[in-house]
Amino acid sequence: MSQVHIKTKINGDNIEFLCDPEETLLDILRDKLHLTGTKEGCGTGDCGACSITLDGKLVCSCLVLGAEADNSEISTIEGMSNGEKLHPLQQKFLDHAALQCGVCTPGILVAAKSLLEKNPDPTESEVRYWLAGNLCRCTGYDKIIKAVLDAAKEMRS
Amino acid sequence: MRYVAAKSAEEASNFLLQETGVSRVLAGGTDVLVQMKSGMIEPDLIVDIKKIPGIRNITELDGFFRIGAAVSGSEVKDHENINKMLPGVVEALDLIGSTQIQGRCTMVGNLCNASPAADSVPALVAVNAKVNIIGPQGERSCNVEEIPIAPGKTSLKKGEFIVSVDIPYRPEFSSDAYLRFTPRTEMDIAVVSASVAIEMSKEGICENAKVVLGAVAPTVKIVGDASKEIVGTKLDESSLKKMSLKCVEICEPISDKRGTVEFRTEVAGVLASRAAKIAYKRAGF
Ligand code: FES
Ligand code: FES
Numbered sequence: 032m033s034q035v036h037i038k039t040k041i042n043g044d045n046i047e048f049l050c051d052p053e054e055t056l057l058d059i060l061r062d063k064l065h066l067t068g069t070k071e072g073c074g075t076g077d078c079g080a081c082s083i084t085l086d087g088k089l090v091c092s093c094l095v096l097g098a099e100a101d102n103s104e105i106s107t108i109e110g111m112s113n114g115e116k117l118h119p120l121q122q123k124f125l126d127h128a129a130l131q132c133g134v135c136t137p138g139i140l141v142a143a144k145s146l147l148e149k150n151p152d153p154t155e156s157e158v159r160y161w162l163a164g165n166l167c168r169c170t171g172y173d174k175i176i177k178a179v180l181d182a183a184k185e186m187r188s
Numbered sequence: 189m190r191y192v193a194a195k196s197a198e199e200a201s202n203f204l205l206q207e208t209g210v211s212r213v214l215a216g217g218t219d220v221l222v223q224m225k226s227g228m229i230e231p232d233l234i235v236d237i238k239k240i241p242g243i244r245n246i247t248e249l250d251g252f253f254r255i256g257a258a259v260s261g262s263e264v265k266d267h268e269n270i271n272k273m274l275p276g277v278v279e280a281l282d283l284i285g286s287t288q289i290q291g292r293c294t295m296v297g298n299l300c301n302a303s304p305a306a307d308s309v310p311a312l313v314a315v316n317a318k319v320n321i322i323g324p325q326g327e328r329s330c331n332v333e334e335i336p337i338a339p340g341k342t343s344l345k346k347g348e349f350i351v352s353v354d355i356p357y358r359p360e361f362s363s364d365a366y367l368r369f370t371p372r373t374e375m376d377i378a379v380v381s382a383s384v385a386i387e388m389s390k391e392g393i394c395e396n397a398k399v400v401l402g403a404v405a406p407t408v409k410i411v412g413d414a415s416k417e418i419v420g421t422k423l424d425e426s427s428l429k430k431m432s433l434k435c436v437e438i439c440e441p442i443s444d445k446r447g448t449v450e451f452r453t454e455v456a457g458v459l460a461s462r463a464a465k466i467a468y469k470r471a472g473f
Binding site: 146 | 189190191193214217218221222224225226234236238260262285286287288289291292374375
């Protein structure tokens with residue numbers, strides 16, 4: 032089986048890797064590049080734990096082949112904070128206790144960030160619809176939604 | 189498995205033609221990768237079509253929109269003129285999967301997956317969409333409804349794949365609407381669906397109508413008799429009632445965990461009538 036040579040930019044860094052044609056981008060991020068912030072929940076596009084942005088678009092990395100990522104720009108949760116300084120969304124998640132086990136959190140943060148880039152002033156139901164593909168077994172969602180709305184408010188001011 | 193990114197439509201068609209094992213076209217991957225993961229398919233060759241020039245573009249041509257096969261659902265949703273002219277198509281696309289899925293999934297993928305419950309298919313059929321196909325014999329085009337022939341099966345021949353969808357512009361005083369029934373509001377699969385496209389005179393009389401049902405038969409159903417009941421009317425209650433009955437008559441659904449035959453049949457009529465009312469309103473009446 033011939034491996035594919037891929038060049039990408041991940042969180043601003045040029046990164047090259049070799050992958051098998053059937054390897055998903057999620058597996059590559061986690062197992063090859065050791066960017067384990069991105070989680071695997073279902074592996075079939077249902078839970079959103081593996082959310083990343085690919086060329087600016089929010090996608091499930093479990094449904095992208097590594098081979099497809101050639102010449103693309105990828106952002107993961109690891110690129111969200113500015114060094115030690117947390118992104119407002121991350122800070123608000125802490126302030127509102129919007130997580131328990133935390134498995135869904137990186138995906139939700141990445142998804143919420145992409146929402147606020149598109150729509151800095153979303154309504155509660157817009158946030159709920161946007162995040163409908165991010166499942167959380169712990170929080171009951173309420174605190175997540177509050178944290179996102181609060182972060183949006185802070186980022187607007 | 190091998191992965192190739194085709195540089196032209198002809199090259200992609202050639203790859204598909206030459207492959208002796210199982211091959212799959214990859215655009216958004218939201219069905220193909222799930223099927224690979226679940227072991228439903230084990231492709232020997234994946235042909236990625238996203239690098240083909242123009243295949244990710246929406247163009248406004250003389251009389252119709254041309255939407256490339258690799259344009260994602262969210263890109264269609266964000267297109268201003270498509271929103272204006274084809275709200276029913278947009279709302280069908282908006283119901284497919286989550287935000288993440290919509291960033292990748294394509295209309296052509298939804299069509300070629302050939303699920304009887306595909307959301308965008310009834311909506312595309314209602315507005316007379318056509319697909320352009322490239323294959324070993326060159327180019328051809330056909331109506332959207334000619335593609336799915338049975339659940340999971342399409343009429344595409346070896347080496348053929350769809351490169352774009354053409355949707356005619358809608359005249360003035362016309363509109364469309366898509367409705368589906370699901371137990372949840374999001375992230376679900378249609379139990380029954382209905383799409384209605386109408387063209388009205390400026391006095392508010394229906395001149396042309398197309399009523400299409402999804403998930404009530406192995407493939408999408410065009411209910412010609414239902415359209416006849418509303419043409420020439422102002423979509424008053426009694427014509428809508430007659431239209432609903434024609435929808436009910438044509439249904440041949442299955443019973444499964446999502447719904448029974450009786451439920452699907454009855455709801456098909458209700459949805460068609462509601463969709464017609466929405467389209468009527470959208471057309472400006
Ligand atoms: S792991 Fe990708 S959506 Fe669940
Ligand atoms: S915090 Fe545990 S799944 Fe969301």
